[in-house]
Amino acid sequence: MILLVAILSGLAAGLCLARLQKRPWTIPPLRKPWLVIIAFLPQFFYMYLPATRTRVPDNLAAAGLIISLVLLLIFCWFNLRLSGVWLLALGLAFNLLVIAANGGFMPISRQTASRLVPPETLATLGNGDRFGYKDILLLPEQTRLNWLSDHLLPPEGFPYQVAFSPGDMFIAAGAFWLMATQGKPMEAGKNKIAKDTG
């Protein structure tokens, strides 16, 4: 949800910039976008599709998530020439590191999770249980690379409560930047403005 907002706000910023610079907005020219579709498939079946996610053992789901993230890193490597992709790749690498270091799921502490679900729901879950789509409940002292885990939260009282990782922040920033600049280097954009204004 927060990541989709980053894409939409980047798109809006890109459209405004294009209008200011009197040029059409074009989608960033991505190389090998089919890699993303392939990377999505394990997550779709193991994490999102209710009919299959309950039947898949946790270790297979964890392996699927890691394979999916590795495929996305390869996609980033093919598209590094586009501005913003390095930020996407950095965020992805952070998430992949912490997920791989903690058995294939994103760790979340009970304290952080308590802001997302009612206490009675949380009471039914034990340490090491899966939480939500990609997370696993772990004590902070059991978590490897805890600083990269889902430990960040919006201010208390904010209407939409979500736990996110530093990697998610980089991914959101990268998606915004990529959409706003259409993947073109910022310097090229500045030169274009300088040329237009004489």
Next chain:
Amino acid sequence: MKTQIAKLFLFTQKINSQHIQIAFALLALVLFVVCAGAPEDGGLLPH
């Protein structure tokens, strides 16, 4: 009915390969952030 079919035919003629490429690239970007990110709002769990 005939006019509706004719309108639909005209609309499909306006969709060219560039539109499909744009839609595919947008889909790829959306799927990328959905796959790469791991924010959790507890949405899957019963409240």
